[in-house]
Amino acid sequence: MRTDEKTLAERLRALALEQDPVRLRAEAEGIMPEDLAEALSRLDGAERLAILESLEPSQAAETLVELPTEAARAIINQLPDTTVAHYLDILPMDDAAELREELDPDRFEALLKVIPDEDAEEIRRLLSYPEDSAGQIMTEDFVEVPPTATMAEVLAIIRDASQEEFETVNYIYVLSEDRHLLGVFSLRRVLRTPAEVLARDIMNPDPVSVPVEVKDEEVARIMSRYGFAAIPILDLRGRMLGIVTADDAQEVLEEAQTEDVLAFGGVVGDAEAYLSLSIWQLVKRRLPWLLILFVAEFFTGSVLRYYTKTSEKGGDTLLAQLMLFVPLLIGAGGNAGSQVTTTITRALALGEVSARDWFLVIRRELSVSGMIGFTLGFLGFVRAAIPDPWGWNQPISLSLVVGLALPCIVVWAATVGSLLPIGAKGVGQDPAVMSAPFISTFVDATGLIIYFEVARRVLGMYGLSF
Amino acid sequence: MRTDEKTLAERLRALALEQDPVRLRAEAEGIMPEDLAEALSRLDGAERLAILESLEPSQAAETLVELPTEAARAIINQLPDTTVAHYLDILPMDDAAELREELDPDRFEALLKVIPDEDAEEIRRLLSYPEDSAGQIMTEDFVEVPPTATMAEVLAIIRDASQEEFETVNYIYVLSEDRHLLGVFSLRRVLRTPAEVLARDIMNPDPVSVPVEVKDEEVARIMSRYGFAAIPILDLRGRMLGIVTADDAQEVLEEAQTEDVLAFGGVVGDAEAYLSLSIWQLVKRRLPWLLILFVAEFFTGSVLRYYTKTSEKGGDTLLAQLMLFVPLLIGAGGNAGSQVTTTITRALALGEVSARDWFLVIRRELSVSGMIGFTLGFLGFVRAAIPDPWGWNQPISLSLVVGLALPCIVVWAATVGSLLPIGAKGVGQDPAVMSAPFISTFVDATGLIIYFEVARRVLGMYGLSF
Incomplete structure (x- = not known):
C-alpha cells in the first residue's frame, strides 16, 4: 500500500540532519516521487533542499514536479542553474514546461539556452499556447x-x-x-x-x-x-x-x-497542499472572502436598525419576541439557498444542465422549495406557539408570522440560489465562485426584509404593531 | 466536440413520437452511450423506454449502464426478461454486475440462470465481494x-x-x-x-x-x-x-x-443527475438535512430567550442594541468555521493530513483564526462605534463587546471546524458528512453564548447590565 508520509518525512529529516547523502539516497530508492513530494511538504525549506540535492537527479526532478507550486518555487530559487537545467533536460517536456510557473521569466529564458535546442523549442512551443489550454498539457511525443x-x-x-x-x-x-x-x-x-x-x-x-x-x-x-x-x-x-x-x-x-x-467553503486561491502553505498564506487565502462576507453582513444590521427604529413605543416586547426568531429564519434561508447553489453548480459543471435550461431549473426549484418551505413553516409555527420554559408568552399572531415568513424566505433563497450560478455560467464566469457562503450572506439580509414585512402585515391584521 | 444533449433529446423525442424505430436507430448510430444516456435523462419514462427499445441492443445495453440509477431502474422494470438477459450477456462483466443495483434480487437471480453459466459465475463472484470494494469494480479479463x-x-x-x-x-x-x-x-x-x-x-x-x-x-x-x-x-x-x-x-x-x-452544501444521498430526479426525490434529498439544521437552530432561540429573560429592567435598550449585531457575529463564525471544515476535509480526503496530525492542524488553525479574528474584531469595533443614520447612539462599551466577541467566536469556530472532521476520520466516518452547514449551525448557537458572556463581563466593567 501507500508509503506513510509522516514516517517517511521523519526518516528523511533524520538522515538530512546527519548529513548522510549516501544513506539518504538509498533510503529514497524505489519510493514514488508522489510520496517523496508529500513527505517533503511536511518539512521546512532547508530540510527539503538538503534532501532533494541528495537524491538521484531524475528522482529529484520528478519529485520537484510533484511538489505544490509554492514549495517548488522556494526550492528552485535556491538551486544552482546547472542543476535546474539538468532537471529540465531529464523531465518529459510537458512536465518541464510546468516548471516555468515556478521560475522567474528571465531565469527560465536563460535556462532554455543551456538545454538541448530541440527540447527548448518544444518547451517554447507548449508555452506559446493560451494559459490553461489543451496545448499546455499535451505532449508532442505520439x-x-x-x-x-x-x-x-x-x-x-x-x-x-x-x-x-x-x-x-x-x-x-x-x-x-x-x-x-x-x-x-x-x-x-x-x-x-x-x-x-x-x-x-x-x-x-x-x-x-x-x-x-x-x-x-x-x-x-x-x-x-x-x-x-x-x-x-x-x-x-x-x-x-x-x-x-x-x-x-x-x-x-x-x-x-x-x-x-x-x-x-469560501476559500479562494489555487489548490495547494494544506501543510505546504504557511500560516500567512492560509490567512491570505481565507481572509478576503470573510471580509467581503463580513462587510456584506453589515447590511443585515442596517435592516434590523431600520425596522427597530421605526418601531413604535409599546411595541418593544413584540419586537424583542420577533428578534428571537431571526437566527432561525436566516439560518433556514441560508441553508436552503446553499443546497440549491451546490446542486445547480454541480449540475452545470458536469454538463447536466446548461444556462439555456434556466426556466426548467427555476420551475423545478420553485416546486421543491415550495414543499420544503411549507414543511419548515409548519414546524416553525408549532415551535413558536409552544409556551416557553423561560416564561415568554407569545401571541398566536407571532407564530403566524414565523410560519408564513419561512416559506417566503425559503422560496426566495432557492430562487436566488439557482439563478445566480446559472447567470454566472451564462456570462462565462465560474459558477462555483457564486458559492454557498455568498448566497447565505445575501439571503441573511434580504430574508430579514421579508420577515419584517410579513410581520408588519400579519400583526397589522391583529391590530398590533412593533 | 460533444453532442448537444438538449437538441439530441428533442430529436429523439420527435422520432419516438413518430414511432419510427428505423430512423431513430439511424439517428442514434455512432452517438456515444454517455451522450445518449444524458439525452434520455431529459425525457420522461415512456419516451426513454420507447427510444431504448428501438436502439441496436449493444448500444441500448451500454446506454442503460450509463443512465443514473433511478432512471435505469425504472426502465429495467418495464423491460421483458429476455431483453435484460440479452443486455447482461452483451455487457462487460463488471458493467453487468452494476445492473444488479437496479434489479430486485429475485429477478436478478432468475436472469443469471438464463445467461451463459460462465458469465453468471463471474458476475456472482464479483458480487460476492464487499459493497464498494475493489472486488466490485475489478475485471477478471487480464x-x-x-x-x-x-x-x-x-x-x-x-x-x-x-x-x-x-x-x-x-x-x-x-x-x-x-x-x-x-x-x-x-x-x-x-x-x-x-x-x-x-x-x-x-x-x-x-x-x-x-x-x-x-x-x-x-x-x-x-x-x-x-x-x-x-x-x-x-x-x-x-x-x-x-x-x-x-x-x-x-x-x-x-x-x-x-x-x-x-x-x-448540505444535500444527502447518492450522486444522481439533477434532471433525472423527480421533484419529490429532490425534496427527499434536501429536506432531512434542512430539518436537522432547523431543529438544531431552535437552540439559538433558546440561548436568546435565556439571555433576554435574565435581562434586567432598564437594560432593554442595551439588549436591543446587542441584538442588532447577532446576525453579523453568527455569520462571521459560521463562515470562518465553514472555511476550516472545507479545507481540512479536503486535506484528509487527499491524504495530505491524517487523523494523527490533529495537534499540528489545531496549532496552525489557532494561529490562522487568531489573525483573522483580530482583523474582523477590529473592523467590527469600528463599525459598531460609527454613529448610525437611523439615530442609534451606541456606547463605546458595546463596540468593545463586538470587537472582543468576534475573535473569540472565530477562534472557537475554527477549533470546532477542524476538530470535527478530524474526529470523524479518526473514528472511521466520512468527514464530508460533518459538512459546512452543520458547523455553521452549531457555531450559531454556541457563538451566541460567547457573545452574551463577553457582553455581560465587558458591560459589567462599565457598570452596565442588560
Missing part, C-alpha cells in the same frame, strides 16, 4: 504513421524508438502529408492484423479530437466522460499537434474539483 | 502468463484472443502456478524485446497491488495519485484475482467527489 504504412512498419517504429520518444504507444495516429488526422488504431489491433495490411485499411476514420485552444478542464471532462486514454489535439487548421493523455487530464480535473470544493 | 513464457508466446496470446477476452492488453501479469503475482511488464516492452526472451527476465518484480477488500474509492485514489492505468487486485492469500482499470477508477472517484460537494 506515434504517427502515413496511411500507407504496413503493420510491420508500425511495429518497427515502436520497436526502434527509445523509451522516452513516445509518451504512449497504445494508440497509433494516421496523418496525411500535410499533418491532418485521418484516423487512429490501437496497438492491440496492430498485433491482431497481418503484417502486410496498410494503416488506412484498419484505422478508425472518425476519431474524436479537440482544438488546441480549448480549456484544459474541458478536454479533461470530455476524456473522463468517455473514458478515453488519450485524445488528439488539432490546430486551427485541423493539423494534429499532439495528444493529451489520461494521467495529465486526471490531474487537471482533480485540481479543478479541489478548487470548486474550496470555493463552496 | 493477460496472465507463467514466468517461463517467451515474448513470442505472449504476442501469440494477445493475437489469438477475441476482442472481448481482455479488458486491456497493455500490461501483462506474470503469475506463479498457485496464482501469486510475480511481476508485470508492458506490451511496449514485449515489442522491444527479442522473441525468445522469457517473461521472468524482463518483468518488473515489484508491482504495486491492492487487496480485494480495500474500498473502491481508496483504490481509485492510489491509481490517480500515481497515474496508474491499471492495478492488480489480490485476495487475502496474495493470489491475483483481477485488475482495476483507470476508467472504472475514474468513475468511482467522480461519484465520490460529487457526493462530497453535495455533502458540503
Whole structure:
C-alpha cells in the first residue's frame, strides 16, 4: 500500500540532519516521487533542499514536479542553474514546461539556452499556447504513421524508438502529408492484423479530437466522460499537434474539483497542499472572502436598525419576541439557498444542465422549495406557539408570522440560489465562485426584509404593531 | 466536440413520437452511450423506454449502464426478461454486475440462470465481494502468463484472443502456478524485446497491488495519485484475482467527489443527475438535512430567550442594541468555521493530513483564526462605534463587546471546524458528512453564548447590565 508520509518525512529529516547523502539516497530508492513530494511538504525549506540535492537527479526532478507550486518555487530559487537545467533536460517536456510557473521569466529564458535546442523549442512551443489550454498539457511525443504504412512498419517504429520518444504507444495516429488526422488504431489491433495490411485499411476514420485552444478542464471532462486514454489535439487548421493523455487530464480535473470544493467553503486561491502553505498564506487565502462576507453582513444590521427604529413605543416586547426568531429564519434561508447553489453548480459543471435550461431549473426549484418551505413553516409555527420554559408568552399572531415568513424566505433563497450560478455560467464566469457562503450572506439580509414585512402585515391584521 | 444533449433529446423525442424505430436507430448510430444516456435523462419514462427499445441492443445495453440509477431502474422494470438477459450477456462483466443495483434480487437471480453459466459465475463472484470494494469494480479479463513464457508466446496470446477476452492488453501479469503475482511488464516492452526472451527476465518484480477488500474509492485514489492505468487486485492469500482499470477508477472517484460537494452544501444521498430526479426525490434529498439544521437552530432561540429573560429592567435598550449585531457575529463564525471544515476535509480526503496530525492542524488553525479574528474584531469595533443614520447612539462599551466577541467566536469556530472532521476520520466516518452547514449551525448557537458572556463581563466593567 501507500508509503506513510509522516514516517517517511521523519526518516528523511533524520538522515538530512546527519548529513548522510549516501544513506539518504538509498533510503529514497524505489519510493514514488508522489510520496517523496508529500513527505517533503511536511518539512521546512532547508530540510527539503538538503534532501532533494541528495537524491538521484531524475528522482529529484520528478519529485520537484510533484511538489505544490509554492514549495517548488522556494526550492528552485535556491538551486544552482546547472542543476535546474539538468532537471529540465531529464523531465518529459510537458512536465518541464510546468516548471516555468515556478521560475522567474528571465531565469527560465536563460535556462532554455543551456538545454538541448530541440527540447527548448518544444518547451517554447507548449508555452506559446493560451494559459490553461489543451496545448499546455499535451505532449508532442505520439506515434504517427502515413496511411500507407504496413503493420510491420508500425511495429518497427515502436520497436526502434527509445523509451522516452513516445509518451504512449497504445494508440497509433494516421496523418496525411500535410499533418491532418485521418484516423487512429490501437496497438492491440496492430498485433491482431497481418503484417502486410496498410494503416488506412484498419484505422478508425472518425476519431474524436479537440482544438488546441480549448480549456484544459474541458478536454479533461470530455476524456473522463468517455473514458478515453488519450485524445488528439488539432490546430486551427485541423493539423494534429499532439495528444493529451489520461494521467495529465486526471490531474487537471482533480485540481479543478479541489478548487470548486474550496470555493463552496469560501476559500479562494489555487489548490495547494494544506501543510505546504504557511500560516500567512492560509490567512491570505481565507481572509478576503470573510471580509467581503463580513462587510456584506453589515447590511443585515442596517435592516434590523431600520425596522427597530421605526418601531413604535409599546411595541418593544413584540419586537424583542420577533428578534428571537431571526437566527432561525436566516439560518433556514441560508441553508436552503446553499443546497440549491451546490446542486445547480454541480449540475452545470458536469454538463447536466446548461444556462439555456434556466426556466426548467427555476420551475423545478420553485416546486421543491415550495414543499420544503411549507414543511419548515409548519414546524416553525408549532415551535413558536409552544409556551416557553423561560416564561415568554407569545401571541398566536407571532407564530403566524414565523410560519408564513419561512416559506417566503425559503422560496426566495432557492430562487436566488439557482439563478445566480446559472447567470454566472451564462456570462462565462465560474459558477462555483457564486458559492454557498455568498448566497447565505445575501439571503441573511434580504430574508430579514421579508420577515419584517410579513410581520408588519400579519400583526397589522391583529391590530398590533412593533 | 460533444453532442448537444438538449437538441439530441428533442430529436429523439420527435422520432419516438413518430414511432419510427428505423430512423431513430439511424439517428442514434455512432452517438456515444454517455451522450445518449444524458439525452434520455431529459425525457420522461415512456419516451426513454420507447427510444431504448428501438436502439441496436449493444448500444441500448451500454446506454442503460450509463443512465443514473433511478432512471435505469425504472426502465429495467418495464423491460421483458429476455431483453435484460440479452443486455447482461452483451455487457462487460463488471458493467453487468452494476445492473444488479437496479434489479430486485429475485429477478436478478432468475436472469443469471438464463445467461451463459460462465458469465453468471463471474458476475456472482464479483458480487460476492464487499459493497464498494475493489472486488466490485475489478475485471477478471487480464493477460496472465507463467514466468517461463517467451515474448513470442505472449504476442501469440494477445493475437489469438477475441476482442472481448481482455479488458486491456497493455500490461501483462506474470503469475506463479498457485496464482501469486510475480511481476508485470508492458506490451511496449514485449515489442522491444527479442522473441525468445522469457517473461521472468524482463518483468518488473515489484508491482504495486491492492487487496480485494480495500474500498473502491481508496483504490481509485492510489491509481490517480500515481497515474496508474491499471492495478492488480489480490485476495487475502496474495493470489491475483483481477485488475482495476483507470476508467472504472475514474468513475468511482467522480461519484465520490460529487457526493462530497453535495455533502458540503448540505444535500444527502447518492450522486444522481439533477434532471433525472423527480421533484419529490429532490425534496427527499434536501429536506432531512434542512430539518436537522432547523431543529438544531431552535437552540439559538433558546440561548436568546435565556439571555433576554435574565435581562434586567432598564437594560432593554442595551439588549436591543446587542441584538442588532447577532446576525453579523453568527455569520462571521459560521463562515470562518465553514472555511476550516472545507479545507481540512479536503486535506484528509487527499491524504495530505491524517487523523494523527490533529495537534499540528489545531496549532496552525489557532494561529490562522487568531489573525483573522483580530482583523474582523477590529473592523467590527469600528463599525459598531460609527454613529448610525437611523439615530442609534451606541456606547463605546458595546463596540468593545463586538470587537472582543468576534475573535473569540472565530477562534472557537475554527477549533470546532477542524476538530470535527478530524474526529470523524479518526473514528472511521466520512468527514464530508460533518459538512459546512452543520458547523455553521452549531457555531450559531454556541457563538451566541460567547457573545452574551463577553457582553455581560465587558458591560459589567462599565457598570452596565442588560
